[in-house]
Amino acid sequence: MESGCSHYNDADSEHSRCIIHIDVDCFYAQVEMVRNPELRSVPLGIQQKNIVVTSNYEARKYGIQKCMLVTDALKVCPNLKLVNGEDLHNYRTASNKIFAVLQCWKCPVEKLGMDENYIDVTNLVQEKMKSLNVSNVTLSGHAYSEPSIDCPCGCHTRLRVTSQIASEMRKKIFEDLSFTTCAGIAHNKLLAKLICPQNKPNDQTTIFPEHGTSFMSTLDSVRSIPSIGSKTTEALISQNIVTVSDLQEASLDVLKKHFSSDMAVRLKGLSVGEDNTPVKQTGKPQSIGLEDSFKIVSVRSEVEDKFTALLQRLLVLVREDGRIPVSLRVTLRKKDAKRLSSHRESRQSQISPSIFALSNGALTVTDAGQQKLMNIIMRLFNKLIDLSKPFHLTLVGLAFTKFQERMTGRGSIVNYLMNDISVQSVLNLQNECDTSASSMDYSAVSPSSSTTTDLSDAEVEPSPKKPKKVNWIAKRRCLSKEEVASPSKLKVGELRLNSKELEKVSELRLNSRDRSLTPRASPAKDNLSDTSDSMRDCEERSCDDCPSYVDKEVFSALPDNMQKELKAMWKNPSTSEVQRSSPRTTNKAKPNTIMKYFVPHK
Ligand code: DGT
Ligand code: MG
Numbered sequence: 165m166e167s168g169c170s171h172y173n174d175a176d177s178e179h180s181r182c183i184i185h186i187d188v189d190c191f192y193a194q195v196e197m198v199r200n201p202e203l204r205s206v207p208l209g210i211q212q213k214n215i216v217v218t219s220n221y222e223a224r225k226y227g228i229q230k231c232m233l234v235t236d237a238l239k240v241c242p243n244l245k246l247v248n249g250e251d252l253h254n255y256r257t258a259s260n261k262i263f264a265v266l267q268c269w270k271c272p273v274e275k276l277g278m279d280e281n282y283i284d285v286t287n288l289v290q291e292k293m294k295s296l297n298v299s300n301v302t303l304s305g306h307a308y309s310e311p312s313i314d315c316p317c318g319c320h321t322r323l324r325v326t327s328q329i330a331s332e333m334r335k336k337i338f339e340d341l342s343f344t345t346c347a348g349i350a351h352n353k354l355l356a357k358l359i360c361p362q363n364k365p366n367d368q369t370t371i372f373p374e375h376g377t378s379f380m381s382t383l384d385s386v387r388s389i390p391s392i393g394s395k396t397t398e399a400l401i402s403q404n405i406v407t408v409s410d411l412q413e414a415s416l417d418v419l420k421k422h423f424s425s426d427m428a429v430r431l432k433g434l435s436v437g438e439d440n441t442p443v444k445q446t447g448k449p450q451s452i453g454l455e456d457s458f459k460i461v462s463v464r465s466e467v468e469d470k471f472t473a474l475l476q477r478l479l480v481l482v483r484e485d486g487r488i489p490v491s492l493r494v495t496l497r498k499k500d501a502k503r504l505s506s507h508r509e510s511r512q513s514q515i516s517p518s519i520f521a522l523s524n525g526a527l528t529v530t531d532a533g534q535q536k537l538m539n540i541i542m543r544l545f546n547k548l549i550d551l552s553k554p555f556h557l558t559l560v561g562l563a564f565t566k567f568q569e570r571m572t573g574r575g576s577i578v579n580y581l582m583n584d585i586s587v588q589s590v591l592n593l594q595n596e597c598d599t600s601a602s603s604m605d606y607s608a609v610s611p612s613s614s615t616t617t618d619l620s621d622a623e624v625e626p627s628p629k630k631p632k633k634v635n636w637i638a639k640r641r642c643l644s645k646e647e648v649a650s651p652s653k654l655k656v657g658e659l660r661l662n663s664k665e666l667e668k669v670s671e672l673r674l675n676s677r678d679r680s681l682t683p684r685a686s687p688a689k690d691n692l693s694d695t696s697d698s699m700r701d702c703e704e705r706s707c708d709d710c711p712s713y714v715d716k717e718v719f720s721a722l723p724d725n726m727q728k729e730l731k732a733m734w735k736n737p738s739t740s741e742v743q744r745s746s747p748r749t750t751n752k753a754k755p756n757t758i759m760k761y762f763v764p765h766k
Contacts, residue, residue: 185356189365191279210249284443305368354439376437411435453563487567495561
């Protein structure tokens with residue numbers, strides 16, 4: 165049977181893929197219940213502002229629903245215990261732990277919001293089937309509907325194996341972290357996600373490809389399809405296409421009149437449960453940011469207070485992330501009193517990595533470092549605001565927008581040279597935006613809201629799927645077109661001891677040197693960046709022979725000629741420029757370089 169499948173490609177129509185979607189039950193409520201087990205036996209609601217954003221299943225018995233007003237919730241359940249859920253720290257931590265557990269299967273895992281993940285286990289299933297008696301494989305959990313005849317491609321068996329893996333994953337999440345979850349199993353992401361809540365809480369459901377069309381026709385609104393956003397829904401409704409059945413019946417020609425040809429075809433495909441979008445491995449966000457919105461602030465000192473508070477919170481997030489930021493962006497939303505409108509403006513500055521220190525693998529910032537960051541922030545603020553005139557702000561935002569890569573690997577020379585760095589993978593992230601909220605809405609979304617993991621004042625971050633979450637989706641979306649909205653790419657760098665690592669040692673140093681050598685752009689051309697801070701910081705750093713991240717004791721223990729060679733690399737920008745512009749895949753050690761100590765001579 166397996167050999168019969170080997171010719172299948174990834175096209176959805178061939179049902180060759182094995183996808184699991186896992187959603188944590190009443191996520192915020194479970195996090196609170198794990199922290200305080202006494203809450204398990206009482207009806208529990210999680211409150212943000214005056215809304216109950218979720219509740220445990222005990223509370224749901226009383227009719228508590230998501231996003232109910234607190235007053236209404238207390239009417240239906242006067243005993244409802246309310247816990248404030250505006251600080252997302254614990255939810256984020258739990259979310260990362262669940263993601264980490266799922267990584268253990270070594271399959272692509274794509275995070276969607278905080279409590280959902282897709283896992284593509286196709287290869288693992290192929291592998292398992294080699295050692296299985298395929299006629300004996302049973303389904304774990306529920307089937308949406310039992311298949312009538314076997315599909316010749318063998319997908320039924322593969323999905324049964326997938327259901328076993330889903331069960332193992334859920335068990336492990338429960339054993340390690342005490343969270344119960346639901347899973348959906350299908351040959352594509354769309355069906356896996358939509359079938360997931362069929363038997364909740366704490367259970368799983370598999371849907372076989374042949375039931376895709378009939379299952380989709382049970383969905384009331386086209387908006388239930390995750391990749392159909394509110395604008396597309398409106399456009400469809402304007403054509404009297406309200407339910408998924410309506411979409412199934414709509415003619416392609418009619419759809420093509422209102423949407424692009426590609427989109428019309430995609431909509432038709434979705435309506436019958438077809439979806440060939442891949443599971444994209446999630447990496448760390450490209451930027452980490454926070455925003456604080458308010459009615460109005462018109463005094464500089466108040467702005468400074470807001471930024472000070474934001475910076476404190478932002479530093480906690482950066483510490484959790486572990487990467488060293490090298491760029492900081494300040495955003496303001498200015499209110500134009502005359503035009504009764506508001507608009508956003510941002511400016512960013514490079515920052516010196518030396519502001520951050522690594523101690524026992526953890527990122528720290530001294531008080532002086534924080535003061536430096538505040539100086540940079542207020543300098544950017546002064547550039548955005550003409551203080552000789554009155555100003556009115558309704559939002560301030562801060563984001564770290566670029567990060568230094570940390571070269572690691574057990575055998576890496578960089579590891580020996582760096583102070584106190586814990587060993588971890590090298591992640592080179594290329595995703596431009598959070599991809600979880602991709603949607604087929606064709607309306608343009610303000611680019612100013614696109615590239616950070618911005619969280620609002622209350623840090624409200626719902627899971628990205630239901631109609632109520634449209635604003636959140638719009639806020640987090642990068643671009644409206646689906647194909648550009650999911651560019652998450654993660655590259656795991658090689659952890660071999662090769663010349664790339666040595667280049668990196670010099671690059672880390674030279675990145676800052678180059679900046680300090682770059683003449684400052686004129687204000688007119690320098691709309692979005694400011695190099696002055698990095699210039700100052702780099703000047704401070706350049707007094708020493710070797711970079712600040714180097715453990716001098718270890719460095720001094722290296723042989724003389726090795727020391728010389730490293731120093732030469734740190735000192736010589738032109739050499740580095742060549743290295744950086746040349747393809748970085750050259751692994752061969754040049755003769756008479758430091759590499760001769762590491763690369764065996766043939
Ligand atoms: P479930 O999956 O039905 O058992 O329940 P939850 O609570 O896990 O719901 P889900 O998966 O839709 O969302 C995950 C978390 O996201 C949820 O615990 C609270 C938060 N959340 C969901 N919807 C909203 C919303 O509309 N607004 C806000 N602020 N947070 C939300
Ligand atoms: Mg959930």
